[in-house]
Amino acid sequence: MPYNKTRYTAALLATLAASLPVAGFAQPENEAGGDSGQSCFNGYAYTLDGGDYRxxxxxxxxxQAGKITDWDVTYVGRDGQVVATKHMDFSASQTVPVYEMKMPESGYLEGISHDDGTWTMYKRDSANAERQTETFTIDPPMAADSGFNQLVRNRFDALQSGQTVKFKFAAAGRQSVIDLKASKTGTTTFEDQPAVVFTAKLDMFLVNHLVQSLKLTYDPDTQRLVQYEGIGNIHxxxxEVYPVRVSYYDKMPAVAADNGAPAPACGSISAS
Structure with missing residues (x-):
């Protein structure tokens, strides 16, 4: 098949969005409540077109001491069954975590490892597929997976003031490091409270108008992500991945409870 730049960059952004975890941006509202300990919360995903719960x-x-040490995300489908899991370790970097995401039904996995000073991104498309790997180096400002949230927080004031922030993103699902840029694109409300909207796009000339950007809504006071709109990371x-809206509501929506969603409390997955 001939090389198609538009198709390639669209696929690149789709993979990037999946790598950015929808889950990756999120953070608990009570984050400022203490420097150490455990925090737990839920995000609720709906189709971007139609608003159907997924x-x-x-x-x-x-x-520990105000820094994230590890982070686990469990994705629970409409039948109450676990469809994917992810574990992240932030001991080596607060913006580029070591992580692994698994989808048990398909055998898909992806992640980043850090051994003897070498950073490696890897992926496997299915249980029987060959594992792909690519080494990379940390070139700040740089993020991967949920580390993007910390990068946003580090530059929140600059984004709020209207500056465009450029950075690199290690996308294990694409086996490459991508140039991105983020900027403020407006204000809104979320659960009747003021909120600010940022977008993240590929930093490529004449491409951004051809592919979907990622829309991120934050609480400007707590710097907490309250809503994400873009390509999701569940198939x-x-x-295939598809466009979603993930909302981090304070209370569980009835549709999520009716479909077997776990409680936001710590330990609710293992206890269920």
Whole structure:
């Protein structure tokens, strides 16, 4: 098949969005409540077109001395079954975590490892597929997976003031390092409270108008992500990612409870 730059960059952004975890941006509202300990919360995913409920992200993360040490995300589908899991370790970097995401039904996995000073991104498309790997170096400002949230927080004031922030993103699902840029694109409200909207795009000339950007809504006071709109990171029945809206509501929506979503409390997955 001939090389098609538009198709390639669109696929690149789709993979990037999946790598950015929808889950990756999220953070608990009570984050400022203490420098150490565990925090837990949920995100609720709906189709971007139509608003149909699809799955719940259950987050459990730990901190020491104000820094995230590890973070677990469990994705629970409409039947109450676990469809994917992710574990992240932030001991080597607060913006580029070591992580692994697994989808047990398909055998898909991806992640980043850090051994003897060498950073490696890897992926496997299915249980029987060959594992792909690519080494890379940390070139700040740089992020991967949920480390993007810390990068946003580090530059929140600059984004709020209207500056465009450029950075690199290690996308294990694409086996490459991508140039991105983020900027403020407006204000809105979320659960009747003021909110600010940022977008993240590929930093490529004449490409951004051809591919979907990622829309991120934050609480400007707590710097907490309250809503994400863009390509999700869970596959549909055809094995493809699709556009979603993930909302981090304070209370569980009735549709999520009716579909077997876990409680936001710590330990609710293992206890269920």
């Amino acid at each position: 799955y719940t992200e259950h987050h459990e993360l730990s901190r 549909n029945d055809a094995g």
